[in-house]
Amino acid sequence: MPSTQQPPIAGAVVDPTSVRPPIDDATIERVDVHGVRARLEALKAEGYTMLLDLAGVDYLPRSPRFDVVYHLLKMPTAAASVQQVGAPQRFRLLCGVNDGEAVPSAIDLWPNADWAEREIFDLFGITFSGHADLRRIQMPYDWVGHPLRKDYPLRGPAQERSPRPSFGLKSNVLAGTPPSGRTLEALQEQVKKARAADRPEAERDGLAGGEPT
Amino acid sequence: MSLSTQPLTPEIVSQEGNAMVLSMGPQHPSTHGVLQIMLEIEGETIVKAEPEIGYLHTGIEKNMENLFWSHGQTNAERMDYLAPSSNALCYALAVEKLLGITDQIPERAQHIRVLQGELTRIASHCVWLGTHAIDIGAISVFFYCFDLRENILDLQEAAGGARMHPNYIRIGGLNGDLPDGYLDKLDALIAKFPGRMRDLRGLLQANPIFQDRTIDVGVITAQQAIEWGVTGPALRGSGIAYDVRKAYPYSGYDRYQFDVPTRTDGDAYARFLVRLDEMEESLRIISQVRKDLNTPGPVAIDDPKVFPVPKETIALSMEALIHHFKIVSEGFRVPPGDVYSPIEGPRGEVAFYIVSNGENRPYRARLRPPSLYNLQCLKGMAPGNLIADLVVMIGSLDPVFGEVDR
Structure with missing residues (x-):
C-alpha cells in the first residue's frame, strides 16, 4: 500500500518534482x-x-x-x-x-x-x-488576476461573488457594482455595527419581558 | 489592414480596401461548440483567420486542485464530453503511476478499460462524422451515426449508470463489474457494426459532392502537422503513423492485433478516411477483448486505502467501516512527484501532467488538450481558402470545446 505510508509534506515548499526519481x-x-x-x-x-x-x-x-x-x-x-x-x-x-x-x-x-x-x-x-x-x-x-496562481481564491476575488456577474459582460470588474456586503471585511463591519447598535444585555432582557413597542 | 492584437470588436466592415472583418461564431452551428473565428476576408476568400477561444472556460483545472484525487475523475471526464471514458482512463493511469500501482491493476479491469476506451472512440467518431456530414449538407448520415452512438451510450449506461458521463473507470480499477446482459448487448453491437459502417461508407466515401467538398481542402503537410503539435487522426491523415497505443502501449494494448491507419494526402478527405478506418480498427480490438471478457475476476485493486471497500462489507467488518470512512472523509494521499502520462484519445494524444506534493489533492493537474493544438493549426490552414471550406476544416479537425477551453 504505497499511497499512505509516506508522511505528507508540510506545505508546498518542497519541489515535488525533485524528491523522486x-x-x-x-x-x-x-x-x-x-x-x-x-x-x-x-x-x-x-x-x-x-x-x-x-x-x-x-x-x-x-x-x-x-x-x-x-x-x-x-x-x-x-x-x-x-x-x-x-x-x-x-x-x-x-x-x-x-x-x-x-x-x-x-x-x-x-x-x-x-x-x-x-x-x-x-x-x-x-x-x-x-x-x-x-x-x-x-x-x-478585462479580467483582473491570474486564476491558476495559488494565491488566487478558488471562487475568485471577493467583489465578483455578489451580485452575480452578468453573463453578457463576462467580467469581474463591473463598473458601478454595488459593494457586495458578502466580503469578509464587509461582514465583520456589519457584525461590528450590529453589536454597537445593540442595547446592553440587561436592557434587552427587559424589553424581552413584554414591553409593547 | 491587419487584425489588431487588441481585443477585437466584431466590427463588420473595415475601413480600407475590399477586406472585411467578419466574426463567425460563437453561436454558429458549424463551429461545433463555442468557437469564434475573426475572419479577414476578401470577397469569399479568407485572408486571415484568428480563432477566439475561452467561451467555455470553467476553471476546471483550478477546481481539480481543490478536490480529492478520486473526485478529480469527475472533472477529467467533463473535459471531453464526447469521449469521457477516454479522459477518465488517462487520469486514472496518471494517478496510478504516481501511486506506483500500475502493475497491480487486475487483468479483467484492464480488458474492460480497453473496451471502454474503444467504445468511446467509436461513439466520439460517430458524433464527428454525423456533424461533419451535416456541415457539408448530407443530413441522413447524422441519424445513422447517432443511432450507432445510442447503442454505445446504452452500454455506457449499463456499465456506469449514466449515458454521457459514466464515471466507470476509477483510480485503481473500475466501479464494479459489467452487469448481467451487458455482453449480449455488446455482441449485438459487434454484429450490427460492420453493416452500419458499410452504410456510412456507402453514403459518403464515393459521394461526388462529399469528395468535392473535402478533397484538397484544409491540407496539412506532415511538416506542418509536427510544427503545430497536431496529433491523432489529423496527424495520421498527414502520413505519420504516431499512435500512443502502439508507441507506448498502456492497459495491455500490446496484446491486441490492430493497425494504425494512415493517409498521406493530409486533406479533410484523408482525415475522414483515417477516422473511418480507425472505427473499424476499434471494433477489431473490441472483438478481441470480447473473448477475454468471459473470464471472471476482480475489477479493482485490493487496497482499501486507495479503492473503496465493497459496500456489503461495511456493515460486517469494522476495518472496512474505518477504511470507508477514511476514504470518503479525507481521500487518500499520493506520494510526491510529477508525471506526464499520455494515452491515445479519439482526437489525439491526451495526457495529464500531474504534480503531487503528497497531499490528498493534486497540486496541479494539467490536461494536454489535443483539440487545442489541432484547432490552433487552423490559423495556418485557413488563409487562401473559401469561407465555406472553413466549415469543412473545423469539422475535419473535430475539436471539443470542453477540452479546448477547460
Missing part, C-alpha cells in the same frame, strides 16, 4: 530562465521537432516561484510508418521563473507555442518576451 519515460532536465532559450534551440536541433505541451505550475513560497514545463517529442517530419515512428523519445524541460521575470518565447521554434504561452500568461501571469500577441486567451480580456 522520474516515473515516466521522459528525460527530465531543469534549467533557469536565462538558459532556457539556448537549451530549447539545442533540443530543437537535436531532433525534438514537436512541442507537445506547455504547462505552468505555481509553487508559491518557493523561489523561483513558477515552473514552465516544456514537453517535447522527437518525431519524424515526413511520412513515417509505425515502425519508423517507434516509441519517440520524450523530453521534459522544467524552467523555473520568478514573478515578474519573462521567459523567452519559443514561438519561432514551434509555432504552436503561441496559444500555449498565451494560456500560461492568462492563467499564471508569466510573461513571454518575443511573443507578439500576448493577450488573454481563456479569461475575458
Whole structure:
C-alpha cells in the first residue's frame, strides 16, 4: 500500500518534482530562465521537432516561484510508418521563473507555442518576451488576476461573488457594482455595527419581558 | 489592414480596401461548440483567420486542485464530453503511476478499460462524422451515426449508470463489474457494426459532392502537422503513423492485433478516411477483448486505502467501516512527484501532467488538450481558402470545446 505510508509534506515548499526519481519515460532536465532559450534551440536541433505541451505550475513560497514545463517529442517530419515512428523519445524541460521575470518565447521554434504561452500568461501571469500577441486567451480580456496562481481564491476575488456577474459582460470588474456586503471585511463591519447598535444585555432582557413597542 | 492584437470588436466592415472583418461564431452551428473565428476576408476568400477561444472556460483545472484525487475523475471526464471514458482512463493511469500501482491493476479491469476506451472512440467518431456530414449538407448520415452512438451510450449506461458521463473507470480499477446482459448487448453491437459502417461508407466515401467538398481542402503537410503539435487522426491523415497505443502501449494494448491507419494526402478527405478506418480498427480490438471478457475476476485493486471497500462489507467488518470512512472523509494521499502520462484519445494524444506534493489533492493537474493544438493549426490552414471550406476544416479537425477551453 504505497499511497499512505509516506508522511505528507508540510506545505508546498518542497519541489515535488525533485524528491523522486522520474516515473515516466521522459528525460527530465531543469534549467533557469536565462538558459532556457539556448537549451530549447539545442533540443530543437537535436531532433525534438514537436512541442507537445506547455504547462505552468505555481509553487508559491518557493523561489523561483513558477515552473514552465516544456514537453517535447522527437518525431519524424515526413511520412513515417509505425515502425519508423517507434516509441519517440520524450523530453521534459522544467524552467523555473520568478514573478515578474519573462521567459523567452519559443514561438519561432514551434509555432504552436503561441496559444500555449498565451494560456500560461492568462492563467499564471508569466510573461513571454518575443511573443507578439500576448493577450488573454481563456479569461475575458478585462479580467483582473491570474486564476491558476495559488494565491488566487478558488471562487475568485471577493467583489465578483455578489451580485452575480452578468453573463453578457463576462467580467469581474463591473463598473458601478454595488459593494457586495458578502466580503469578509464587509461582514465583520456589519457584525461590528450590529453589536454597537445593540442595547446592553440587561436592557434587552427587559424589553424581552413584554414591553409593547 | 491587419487584425489588431487588441481585443477585437466584431466590427463588420473595415475601413480600407475590399477586406472585411467578419466574426463567425460563437453561436454558429458549424463551429461545433463555442468557437469564434475573426475572419479577414476578401470577397469569399479568407485572408486571415484568428480563432477566439475561452467561451467555455470553467476553471476546471483550478477546481481539480481543490478536490480529492478520486473526485478529480469527475472533472477529467467533463473535459471531453464526447469521449469521457477516454479522459477518465488517462487520469486514472496518471494517478496510478504516481501511486506506483500500475502493475497491480487486475487483468479483467484492464480488458474492460480497453473496451471502454474503444467504445468511446467509436461513439466520439460517430458524433464527428454525423456533424461533419451535416456541415457539408448530407443530413441522413447524422441519424445513422447517432443511432450507432445510442447503442454505445446504452452500454455506457449499463456499465456506469449514466449515458454521457459514466464515471466507470476509477483510480485503481473500475466501479464494479459489467452487469448481467451487458455482453449480449455488446455482441449485438459487434454484429450490427460492420453493416452500419458499410452504410456510412456507402453514403459518403464515393459521394461526388462529399469528395468535392473535402478533397484538397484544409491540407496539412506532415511538416506542418509536427510544427503545430497536431496529433491523432489529423496527424495520421498527414502520413505519420504516431499512435500512443502502439508507441507506448498502456492497459495491455500490446496484446491486441490492430493497425494504425494512415493517409498521406493530409486533406479533410484523408482525415475522414483515417477516422473511418480507425472505427473499424476499434471494433477489431473490441472483438478481441470480447473473448477475454468471459473470464471472471476482480475489477479493482485490493487496497482499501486507495479503492473503496465493497459496500456489503461495511456493515460486517469494522476495518472496512474505518477504511470507508477514511476514504470518503479525507481521500487518500499520493506520494510526491510529477508525471506526464499520455494515452491515445479519439482526437489525439491526451495526457495529464500531474504534480503531487503528497497531499490528498493534486497540486496541479494539467490536461494536454489535443483539440487545442489541432484547432490552433487552423490559423495556418485557413488563409487562401473559401469561407465555406472553413466549415469543412473545423469539422475535419473535430475539436471539443470542453477540452479546448477547460
